[in-house]
Amino acid sequence: MTPIDHQTSAQTPALSAGALSISFDRLRTLVRTGAVFILLAAMIVGFSIAQPAFINLANQMSILQAVSVVAILGTGVTVTLAVGGFDLSIGAVAASSVMAASYAMIVWGLNAPLTVPLVLAFGAIVGLFNAFLIVKLRVPDLLATLAVMFLLSGLQLIPTAGRSISSGLILPDGSTATGSYDPAFLLIGRSALFGVVPVPVVVMLLVALALYILTEHTRIGRLLFATGGNEVATRLAGASVPRLKTLAYVLSGTLASLGGVIVAARVGRGDVSSGGSLLMDAVAASLIGFAVLGLRRPNVFGTIVGAVFVGILLNGLTMLNAPYYTQDFVKGAVLVGALALTYGLGRNTR
């Protein structure tokens, strides 16, 4: 947090007493809208000085690759937050998707062009089920998606009797699976566009662009936010709130399974424990996104920045030999800082 202090102390003495309060307000607005970018720049400069290898293109790309899955899941969280909901099941959807993709290829022997749509459809169906619980049965969103998270964490263990899935898997009935990962599928996680930009980063950017346009520049996006802002007003303006909510949860589920596809393609096997921290990281990215540009609301651009922010911080700290077990603490601290910035400074300016 030193950059803020530095800037404040540098500017305050220059102000005359009369203009102090006005300029202070303006400064506060500036800090609120630009703080994340100021910190981001300061971090990049700081890490580059401390460890010149940090600024390498290859390292930058590896940071983006590392955050791509979290960013994709985060955009899904953003959409559900926009409709005033919350999807706790995304981490479990991503993890089950890893298992589903592995099972489809290794046990059923499917190829990549069949596996990917199948897994995405799985995510969409989970989203539909969430929407059914929330919209039709009126189960509160947190409880419904928490239950589905539980359900999926258990479901993914059943087909293989709790084993991880890799080539030569012995099935519960004693037979041995004959399939293997389609090399084309592995390209999703392991190749790079023009040999520079990893495919997951390309996917992340495409998802980000599509969802940014959807949420900020389309009729549907306006109505998605309207649902979260004032459900009654949205209904009385003639929009179908159940359909909008369903759309949000289906999007969230599909994006989570897309994240699962990328994880599977990178890892090349179906680990039962994959995706453990994805939920928390994606939610954190989305909430840090509230602070980006000082919007104080879910937004896709902020979510991507939030994910990248955390990625850069962790990468830099790792390069400076910070132990891995401090990572969650660092993420938590960033989240607390971002929320304090969003709400604390925001309230004063009203």
Added chain:
Amino acid sequence: MPLLKIDRLSRSFGPTRALAETSLELESGEIVALMGANGAGKSTLVNILSGALEADSGQIIFGGSPYKARSPAEAGRAGIVTVHQSTDRVGAPGLTVADAVLLNRYADRSAPFFVSRRTVRRQAREILTEAGFDLPLDLDFADLSAADRQLVAIARAVARKASVLILDEPTASISGPESERLYRILKRLRGEGMAILYISHRTADLQALADRVVVMRGGQVVGNFHRPVDFEKAIEAMIGRPLRSARPDIRKAAGGPIFEMRNAALLPGAAPFGFEVHAGEVVAISGVLGAGKSRLLSAIFGDKRLAGGTMYLDGRPYAPGSVREAIDAGVYMAAEDRHRSSLMPADWPGNSLAATISMPHLSTWFPSGFLLGRREQTEAERAIHRLGIRASGPNAAMASLSGGNQQKVILGRWNAEPSRLLLLDEPFQGVDVGARHDIIAAIRANSERATLIATSDPEEALEVADRILFIDHHTLKPATFSPVSAPTYEAAAG
């Protein structure tokens, strides 16, 4: 020496004087009805008595000594208990009725720390017996009817040995027989020496109960009527003008009806009714809170279902299954309480003036789905110009607008596309006099469509409408007008 003497009490909210040197006296063993249109100062007076607000000046003498409550709990301890209109705050779902009866004892620490079900039931029964009611003690509070919730609140007042009971529109949301029961209870409490201040618009209530009617207007007491009360005079005092004043620009209904309702029942078992509205006509539906105005409008707008009957729009059967279908058929509604029903929260997408106007028209104005082009901006500029909205521009945040200008934006939203029938539910809520004038002019400027306005304020109804229909207990009273005559206000609506 009166029990309660209110002496030149004043209270302002910003530039608005809600109470201007109001004086009022209340004796024990009398029921005083307090009448007044919206904004007359009734609620402010009640809030000061019940400790929710403080007066700017003036004093209250209660039982011979100065009285000043800083909280409802303090007022209750002194002996002034208020039963509010919305009774769902008397208890909470998940509590039994017995718990709800004892709730304030739990809160003021007069109940022991450990409570057993048996003692709770016993004490609750004692309180209810003392008040003379019989309520199912083990029922969940959520399953209790509005009328019974009121009794819980009244029983608590009796148990606290209240000497002044204030009731805010107590019969607004309860049925006829339940009102009768309430009347009996209140008369008995009066006989036991309780002073009751009773706020109601419902003439039936006032006729059955009031020993005296006090009328407020503009923050002052403008009339004091003793039994037998001349209600026509009282209502004239309330609205500040003779009842049968004709509008200068009254319009005759021309041509066939645009909208018609036949044998309609709003609730199962409610008496059926029918009415029609013609092109260019502005019809007000007036009635107390909870009489069914909003339900009627919501049913026409497709947001609720009719329990029975048929509707016709331009002569064709009309039965909207959803709000969308109603809008597509050319039936628009600006619902009651714009913050809840029409506006987005501050700092949320769609909170700008332009987005507020465009919300129902997005699919018409942006058929591609992408928000491209300046349609939204130009429509907003048009509304700003036509309705004289004071705002910094199309992108102004709704929160930065005054109540009157916000309401103009809502009207602008539904004026942006042509409609057959416009439904306005309490369109003058929180709107200052000047803006109200503009809004009325804008409503009346359109002669193509029919307009139906729900308002609980008879003064507003007289001001805006060509004719007025009355609704009570979810049924329109038989209309006693001819379309050619001046608007009439039927005092005996009950």
